Amino acid sequence: MPAQAHAGQPLLHAMNGYLLLALAIVAEVIATSSLKASQGFTRLLPSMLVVTGYVAAFYLLMLVxxxxxxxxxxxxxxxxxxxLVSLIAVVLYRQVPDLAACVGIGLIIAGVAVIQLFSRTSAH
Structure with missing residues (x-):
């Protein structure tokens, strides 16, 4: 890294972190969604998606x-x-959440929004 950093670099650096976080989420969702399809790791392709997805997710999360x-x-x-996994479960496996699950998922979304919008710890 050059001795003199540009004024916008910390923001750009944080934005790259959030881009990597989005990729980590995608990898984790693919892996988790493939668990059921792997049928106890008896089907090769879904099993490979589980393993590679989790390895990629944790590697990217480490970078984040x-x-x-x-x-x-x-x-x-x-x-x-x-x-995201809950939404995929509805579409792929017809696992429709009940009211309590929907409320819980809504609270998770609200919690993430509060962290992003109001936390001083969050690197915006």
Whole structure:
């Protein structure tokens, strides 16, 4: 890194962290969604998606934590993963959540929004 950093570099650095976080979430959602299809790791392609997806997700999450605070990164990663996997379960497996599950998912979304909008710890 050059001795003199540009004024916008910290923001750009944080934005790269959030881009990597989005990729980590996608990898985790693919892996988790493939677990059911792997049928106990008896089907090759879904099993490979599970393993490679989780390896990619955790590697990317490790990179994210270089620029995004660990609590913020993990809250967004796990919250977004829960919401997205729940939506995929509705579409692929016809697993429709009941009212309590929908309220819980709504609270997760609200929690992530509060962290992003109001937390001083969050690297915007």
């Amino acid at each position: 934590m270089r620029t995004v605070p660990v609590g913020i990164a993990y809250a967004i990663w796990s919250g977004a993963g829960i919401v």
